Amino acid sequence: MPTDPRALLTPEITVLERGWLSANNILFIGPQDTALVDTGYCGHAEQTLSLVQASLGERPLDRILNTHLHSDHCGGNAALQRAWPALRTAIPPGQALHVRHWDPQALSYTPTGQECPPFHFDTLLTPDSCVLLGNRPWQIHAAPGHDPHSVVLFEPQQRILLSADALWENGFGVVFPELAGGGAAFAEVAATLDLIEALAPRVVIPGHGPVFADAPRALEGARRRLDGFVRNPTKHALYAAKVLLKYKLLAWQQITMAELSRWAQATPYFDMLHARHFADQTAAEWLSSLVDDLVRSGAAVRQREWLHNA
Numbered sequence: 001m002p003t004d005p006r007a008l009l010t011p012e013i014t015v016l017e018r019g020w021l022s023a024n025n026i027l028f029i030g031p032q033d034t035a036l037v038d039t040g041y042c043g044h045a046e047q048t049l050s051l052v053q054a055s056l057g058e059r060p061l062d063r064i065l066n067t068h069l070h071s072d073h074c075g076g077n078a079a080l081q082r083a084w085p086a087l088r089t090a091i092p093p094g095q096a097l098h099v100r101h102w103d104p105q106a107l108s109y110t111p112t113g114q115e116c117p118p119f120h121f122d123t124l125l126t127p128d129s130c131v132l133l134g135n136r137p138w139q140i141h142a143a144p145g146h147d148p149h150s151v152v153l154f155e156p157q158q159r160i161l162l163s164a165d166a167l168w169e170n171g172f173g174v175v176f177p178e179l180a181g182g183g184a185a186f187a188e189v190a191a192t193l194d195l196i197e198a199l200a201p202r203v204v205i206p207g208h209g210p211v212f213a214d215a216p217r218a219l220e221g222a223r224r225r226l227d228g229f230v231r232n233p234t235k236h237a238l239y240a241a242k243v244l245l246k247y248k249l250l251a252w253q254q255i256t257m258a259e260l261s262r263w264a265q266a267t268p269y270f271d272m273l274h275a276r277h278f279a280d281q282t283a284a285e286w287l288s289s290l291v292d293d294l295v296r297s298g299a300a301v302r303q304r305e306w307l308h309n310a
Contacts, residue, residue: 005203005210005211005212005213006211008158008160008202008203008213009160009203009205009211010134010136010155010158010160012028012029012030012133012134012135012136013026013027013028013134013160013205014026014027014028014029014055015027015205015211016048016051016052016055017209017210017211018040018044018208019250020208020246020247020250021040021041021043021044021072021247021250021251022040022041022043022044022048022072022075022076023038023039023040023041023072023073023164023165023207023208024038024205024206024207024208024209025037025038025039025040025048025051025052025076026038026162026205027052027055027056028133028134029055029056029059029134030132030133030134030135031134031135032132032135033062033063034056034059034060034061034062034063035061035062035063035064035065035133036052036061036063036064036065036080037064037065037066037067037133037153037162038065038066038067038073038074038164038207039064039066039073039074039075039076039077039079039080040072040073040075040076041071041072041075041076041251042071042075042076042078042079042115042116042117043075043115043251044075044076045075045076045078045079045080045117046079048076048079048080049076049079049080049083052080053083060084060086060087061080061083061084061087062084062086062087062088063087063088063089063090064077064080064081064087064088064089064090065089065090065091065125065131065133065153066089066090066091066092066125067092067125067150067151067152067153067162067164067165067207068092068146068147068149068150068151068164068165069091069092069095069099069107069108069116069147069149070108070114070147070165070173071108071109071112071114071115071116072114072247073164073165073207074091074116074119075115075116075117077089077117077119078117078118078119079117081119081120088122088123089119089120089121089122089123090121090122090123090124090125090131091121091124091125092124092125092127092149092150092151093124093125093126093149094148094149095107095149096121096124099119099120099121100120100121102118104116108176110268111267111268111269112176112244112267112269113244113248113263113266113267113269113270114247114248115251125140125151126140127140127141127142127151128140128141128142131153133153133155136155136157136158137155138153138154138155138162139153139154139155139156140153141153141154141195141199143163143164143166143192143195144177144185144188144191144192145166145172145175145177145185145186145188145189145190145191145192146164146165146166146172146173146174146175146176146189147165147173147176147177148177148185148188150164150165150166151164152164152166152192152195152196154199154201156199158202158203159199159200159201159202159203160201160202160203160204160205161196161199161201161203161204161205161215162205163196163201163204163205163206163207164206164207165206165207165208166189166192166193166196167192167193167196167204167206167215167218167219167222168206168207168208168209168218168222169204169206169209169210169212169218170209170218170221171221171222171225172189172193172222172225172226173207174236174239174240174243174244175189175229175236175240176240178229178233178236179236179237179240179269179272179273180272186226186229186230189226190223190226193219193222193223193226196215196219197215197216197219200215201215202215204218233277234277234278237273237276237277237278238277238278240269240273241270241273241290242290242293242294242299244267244269244270245264245290245291245294246294246299246300248263249294249299249300249307249309250309252309253308253309254306254307254308254309255306255307256305256306256307257291257305257306257307258305260287260291260307261284261287264283264287265283270283270287271283274286291307298310
């Protein structure tokens with residue numbers, strides 16, 4: 001097996017690995033057209049545009065495909081649509097109506113305190129069908145759990161999987177439907193992991209982090225993590241709160257504690273997590289404990305009344 005899993009990818013695939021604020025961008029440069037799977041966070045839209053333009057040279061970007069509509073996966077859509085007005089955008093069907101009428105509440109941006117400029121779509125990524133990327137047909141599979149409407153893309157001949165946030169090399173994305181009281185979301189994560197195991201990918205391009213080839217090891221770790229969350233949902237809630245806070249800090253880079261408190265008070269998910277799992281503390285005490293956890297882990301630095309991204 002090659003030491004670099006990227007060597008297992010087919011020549012038409014270019015992976016633009018991003019930081020945790022922006023999802024990886026997967027660029028397909030085929031004989032007929034070009035396509036980009038996921039576009040990153042809006043704060044990085046200019047950088048996304050520059051990276052894609054540099055990779056394409058004189059060719060235009062013809063298509064965008066979004067695995068799901070969290071802001072770190074589709075935040076660059078609007079900028080790319082402006083740059084290439086003729087390109088077509090494909091999204092999973094579950095939230096098509098909310099995109100068409102642009103509802104940031106239903107699309108989760110308002111509840112999670114995130115941002116995403118409005119964009120339009122032209123077609124759907126319908127599960128149990130295929131889409132042509134490069135010169136190969138890719139299967140579209142429903143992958144609920146982290147997001148109820150998410151899909152993953154699989155090329156069966158070379159067994160390449162675009163796993164979005166359903167599977168990373170060391171984990172998976174926050175299970176947002178579980179936080180909202182969905183009840184079955186952890187079971188959906190388990191079913192999606194079973195799906196990935198059945199696909200038996202030879203190489204995985206995750207939504208975040210490096211390309212990897214040892215899917216069985218990643219699945220084993222993901223199942224252990226999921227089992228811990230099922231046994232102790234408060235552990236998952238704490239993880240989710242810290243992820244939301246760290247994600248926003250990545251966008252801000254620095255913020256005063258007073259401004260952070262105002263943002264937390266205005267973010268419905270924080271109020272919901274506090275009320276359901278941490279009501280034994282005041283909101284201020286809980287936020288302070290989250291900040292302390294981020295500082296202890298090395299994810300943030302606190303200097304008097306300022307919190308800085310580490």
